[in-house]
Amino acid sequence: MDAPVAIPRVSGCGPLTGETGAGARPLRLRIFESVRAAGTVPRAGVAKDLGVSAGSVSTLTAELIEQGYLQETAARASTDTVRGRPPVALGVRPESFRVAGVKLADRELTGILLDGAGGELASVRRKATPGALPLAQQVETLAEVVESLCRDAGVSSGALDAVGVGLPGFVDHERGHVFWSPVLDTRDVGFAAAARRRIGRPVVVDNDANLVALAELWFGVGRDRPDFAVVTIEHGVGTGIVLDHRVFRGAHGVGLELGHTKVQLDGALCRCGQRGCLEAYISDYALAREAAVALGAPDGEPRTVADLIARLHDEARAGNAAAQSIFDRSRRYLALGLANLVNLFDPSLLILSGDRMRYDGPFVDDTLAEMRALALNTGNGVPPLKVHEWGTLLWAYGAGALALSRATEAALGAARDAGP
Numbered sequence: 351m352d353a354p355v356a357i358p359r360v361s362g363c364g365p366l367t368g369e370t371g372a373g374a375r376p377l378r379l380r381i382f383e384s385v386r387a388a389g390t391v392p393r394a395g396v397a398k399d400l401g402v403s404a405g406s407v408s409t410l411t412a413e414l415i416e417q418g419y420l421q422e423t424a425a426r427a428s429t430d431t432v433r434g435r436p437p438v439a440l441g442v443r444p445e446s447f448r449v450a451g452v453k454l455a456d457r458e459l460t461g462i463l464l465d466g467a468g469g470e471l472a473s474v475r476r477k478a479t480p481g482a483l484p485l486a487q488q489v490e491t492l493a494e495v496v497e498s499l500c501r502d503a504g505v506s507s508g509a510l511d512a513v514g515v516g517l518p519g520f521v522d523h524e525r526g527h528v529f530w531s532p533v534l535d536t537r538d539v540g541f542a543a544a545a546r547r548r549i550g551r552p553v554v555v556d557n558d559a560n561l562v563a564l565a566e567l568w569f570g571v572g573r574d575r576p577d578f579a580v581v582t583i584e585h586g587v588g589t590g591i592v593l594d595h596r597v598f599r600g601a602h603g604v605g606l607e608l609g610h611t612k613v614q615l616d617g618a619l620c621r622c623g624q625r626g627c628l629e630a631y632i633s634d635y636a637l638a639r640e641a642a643v644a645l646g647a648p649d650g651e652p653r654t655v656a657d658l659i660a661r662l663h664d665e666a667r668a669g670n671a672a673a674q675s676i677f678d679r680s681r682r683y684l685a686l687g688l689a690n691l692v693n694l695f696d697p698s699l700l701i702l703s704g705d706r707m708r709y710d711g712p713f714v715d716d717t718l719a720e721m722r723a724l725a726l727n728t729g730n731g732v733p734p735l736k737v738h739e740w741g742t743l744l745w746a747y748g749a750g751a752l753a754l755s756r757a758t759e760a761a762l763g764a765a766r767d768a769g770p
C-alpha cells in the first residue's frame with residue numbers, strides 16, 4: 351500500500367510577518383505619535399494608551415524633551431487637579447518639525463506649511479497651468495510653491511524636514527514613482543527623486559485621493575475610526591481607504607483605484623487610455639463630454655469643462671430632460687461604484703469629497719437608495735454617506751500630514767530601542 355502524500359515539512363507555522371507590525375515601531379516614535387494625536391496628555395496617559403510601563407515612558411520622554419521634540423506644558427484643567435501645583439502634561443514642540451504639503455493639479459494648486467504639532471504656518475492657492483506638462487515644469491512649479499510658502503512663514507526652505515506632494519493618477523508612494531498622471535506628459539517618471547534634486551529636501555509623493563483619506567485621518571472625521579473610505583469626484587475620481595487606522599495602498603501603491611474599475615466592457619474612453627472605467631461615466635470631463643453633445647454650443651465658442659458643467663446644472667434646474675438624464679445616469683454609476691466598494695470592504699463610513707454643487711440633499715438620498723439596492727442584502731444596510739467639503743486646502747493638509755509622517759519616521763524611527 352502506498353504511503354499517504356505527506357504535508358510538506360516546513361519550519362514553524364503561521365504567517366511570517368517579519369518586523370512590519372505596529373509592535374516593531376520604536377517606542378519613542380510611538381510615544382511621540384501618541385502625544386501628537388492627543389495634543390496635550392500626561393505621561394501616565396501615554397503609558398496607558400500604549401500599554402507600556404510608566405518607567406519606560408518617563409525615560410524616553412525625557413530624551414524626547416532634551417532633543418527638542420516634546421515639551422512640558424500645563425495640563426488641561428481637570429477635576430483631579432492637585433491644589434497648589436498645576437499638573438504637567440506633554441505636548442509636541444511646534445518647532446520640532448517644519449514640513450510643506452502641496453497638491454499638484456490641472457486647475458488649482460494648493461500648498462501648506464505645517465509645524466511639528468500640525469499647526470498651519472502658511473498656505474497658498476494659485477491657478478494651475480491646465481493639461482499634461484513636462485516633469486521639469488511640474489517640479490519647477492512645485493519648487494516655486496514651496497519657496498513662496500517658506501517666504502510667507504519666514505522659514506528657510508533649507509530648514510524643511512520634508513515636502514509632501516499629491517498628484518492625481520497612479521502613484522507608487524514607496525518608490526516616489528508616478529506610473530501615469532493627467533498632469534504629466536510622460537508615463538513612468540521618478541517624481542520624488544526629480545523634486546528632491548530641485549528642492550534639496552526629502553520629497554514624498556502620493557496619489558491625491560490618498561491625501562484626502564490622510565487629511566480625514568489626521569485632522570477630520572476619520573481620527574477616531576479604524577476604517578473608512580473617501581471618494582473624491584472632481585476632474586477625475588479618486589479613492590482612499592483606511593484600514594486599521596492606516597491608508598491602504600496595495601503592493602505597488604496603486605490599490606483602490608475605484609475610478610478605474612470597469613463598469614462596462616468596451617465602454618466609454620477614460621483618460622487613463624482604457625475603456626469602461628467608472629471615471630469615464632461620472633467625472634467632470636465625462637459630464638462635459640455629454641453636455642457638449644446634448645446642449646451644443648449655440649454661439650459656436652469652444653467651452654471649458656467648468657463652463658459646460660455650470661450650464662448643464664442650469665439646464666437641469668430649468669427642467670431640461672436631457673440635462674437631468676445626464677446627471678441621473680452619472681449618479682447611478684456613482685452609486686454602483688460605491689456599492690461595489692461597500693461589498694468589497696464593508697467600511698463604517700463613506701466620505702464624499704470635492705468641490706461639487708451636485709452634493710445637495712436629494713443627490714445624497716437618491717445615491718443612498720440606489721446603493722441599498724446594489725449592496726449585499728445582509729440587513730446591515732449601507733454605511734452613512736457623509737459629504738465633506740473642507741474647502742480647497744483639504745488636499746494640501748493631507749500632503750502636509752504625509753510629509754509630517756515621513757519626517758517623524760525619519761527622525762525617530764531609525765534608531766531601535768529596547769522597547770517595553
Ligand SMILES: [Zn+2]
Pocket residue numbers: 609610620621622623624627629
Ligand atoms: Zn481609466
